[in-house]
Every structure is written in structure tokens, then in C-alpha cells.
Amino acid sequence: MQPLWNRIVKIGAIHRGTNLLTFSGFLFILINYFLLSFYDWDYTASGASPGIVPTWVWLFGACTSFCAYALGKRAQRTQSSSPLGELFDHGLDSWATSIFILSYFSICSCVNGKTGISVHTMYISLSIVLLNFMFSHWEKYNTGVLFLPWGYDLSQVTLIAMYLVIAAVGVEVWHKPFLFGYYITDVLVILLR
Known part of the structure; x- marks a missing residue:
């Protein structure tokens, strides 16, 4: 994915504020x-009555997830982060990880019988992702190196692909x-576990 992102972030001016891009x-x-x-307030979009969420x-x-990720990469390109900006970025990222799991839960649905995931599984998945996020940042605080083992790139590509598959096939x-x-x-x- 890095070659694609490297080409995308070169488009446009570099003088935009890092925190503005992140936000x-x-x-x-x-x-x-x-x-x-x-459209899916009760997490049943993929349930027994499909079609509640328009294509x-x-x-x-898919478009907003791609744009959000591209803006994050673009903010990194400016090379102008401060400790406060880094805190701002990681704070928003911590919220975003929760939102990604909730979006995934909406896609998979909680009332789908054999094909859905339970609320319990959703909470375990959310806990796994958030704990990995917290431990990675704790490690960065102690070692100076940020390592995200759950693969932020892979999670974004998977979520975007899931959105596109649902839009194409239902x-x-x-x-x-x-x-x-x-x-x-x-x-x-x-795979998440």
C-alpha cells in the first residue's frame, strides 16, 4: 500500500496544517x-431484512474511509508535528479505532444467526483492538518506536473492500x-484474534 499512498500524498500543496488535515x-x-x-441504528443492516441501508x-x-486515510498520510508528509499535535492525532486515532469496529459490527450484523457476530464477540473484538492500540502507544512512550501489530493499512483496506463488496453485491x-x-x-x- 505504501507506493500508492506515496503517490497520492504528493498531490497538492504541502503547506496545509497537520492538525487541520488530521481533524x-x-x-x-x-x-x-x-x-x-x-440507517442502521440497531446494527441489523446485514440481517434478515437486507436493503435498509441504501447502496x-x-x-x-468506502470513499470517506479512503479520504480519511489519505489525509492522515498527507498530514505525516508535512513533517511538522509537535508533541501536542501528536497527542491530538493519537487521541483521534483512538476514537477512530472504536468507530471502525462499530462499522464492522454494522456490516456483519448482530441478528444474522450463523453468519452474524454476537454483541459479546463485538466487545471482545473492540477490546482486542483498543488494547493493541494502547499497548503500542505505551511501547512508543517507553522505547520511542511506534509499532502497530494489527496492521492499520490492512484494516483500512479490509473495511473499504467490505463497503465496496456490499455496494456491488449486497x-x-x-x-x-x-x-x-x-x-x-x-x-x-x-483473523482479528
């Missing part, structure tokens, strides 16, 4: 989440066995 990316994530929450919302989610794609009798949601939960 703009976070606003994209929030707008996406609030829009998805409006354009999934496409919008939520019914999650209702079919994927590999050796496992559903796609099972595979994603296994």
Missing part, C-alpha cells in the same frame, strides 16, 4: 459513522459459506 480525516470517519448509524451509503463509506454476500463451511464473518473474527 478533517477524523470528520470524514465521523460523518460516515453517523450516516451509517442513521450509496456503502459507497460513501449484504447477502455474508450469508453464504466462504471457506470450508466458514462464513466471511467467521474468517474475519478469527
Whole structure:
């Protein structure tokens, strides 16, 4: 993914404020989440009655996730971060990780029977991601090196791909066995753990 991001961030002027770019990316994530929450307030979008969330919302989610990630990479390119700016960035990132898991939960649905994920699994997934995030930043505080083991790039690409698949084929794609009798949601939960 890095070659793609390196080409994208070279577009446009470099003199934009780092915190403004970071906050703009976070606003994209929030707008996406609030829009998805409006149409899927009870996390049943992929449930028994598909079609509650319009296709354009999934496409919008893919676009806003991509733009938010590109703005984050662009903010890194300015090379003008301060300790306060870094705290601001990591604070927004901690909120964004929660929102990503909640968006994933909306995609997989809690009432999908065999193909959905339970609320318990959602909380465990959220805890895993947030604990990894906290431990990574604690390690950075002690060693000066930030290492994100859960693969921020991979999580973004996966979320964008899920939005695009739902927009193209519909939520019914999650209702079919994927590999050796496992559903796609099972595979994603296994990969997360």
C-alpha cells in the first residue's frame, strides 16, 4: 500500500496544517459513522431484512474511509508535528479505532444467526483492538518506536473492500459459506484474534 499512498500524498500543496488535515480525516470517519448509524441504528443492516441501508451509503463509506486515510498520510508528509499535535492525532486515532469496529459490527450484523457476530464477540473484538492500540502507544512512550501489530493499512483496506463488496453485491454476500463451511464473518473474527 505504501507506493500508492506515496503517490497520492504528493498531490497538492504541502503547506496545509497537520492538525487541520488530521481533524478533517477524523470528520470524514465521523460523518460516515453517523450516516451509517442513521440507517442502521440497531446494527441489523446485514440481517434478515437486507436493503435498509441504501447502496450509496456503502459507497460513501468506502470513499470517506479512503479520504480519511489519505489525509492522515498527507498530514505525516508535512513533517511538522509537535508533541501536542501528536497527542491530538493519537487521541483521534483512538476514537477512530472504536468507530471502525462499530462499522464492522454494522456490516456483519448482530441478528444474522450463523453468519452474524454476537454483541459479546463485538466487545471482545473492540477490546482486542483498543488494547493493541494502547499497548503500542505505551511501547512508543517507553522505547520511542511506534509499532502497530494489527496492521492499520490492512484494516483500512479490509473495511473499504467490505463497503465496496456490499455496494456491488449486497449484504447477502455474508450469508453464504466462504471457506470450508466458514462464513466471511467467521474468517474475519478469527483473523482479528
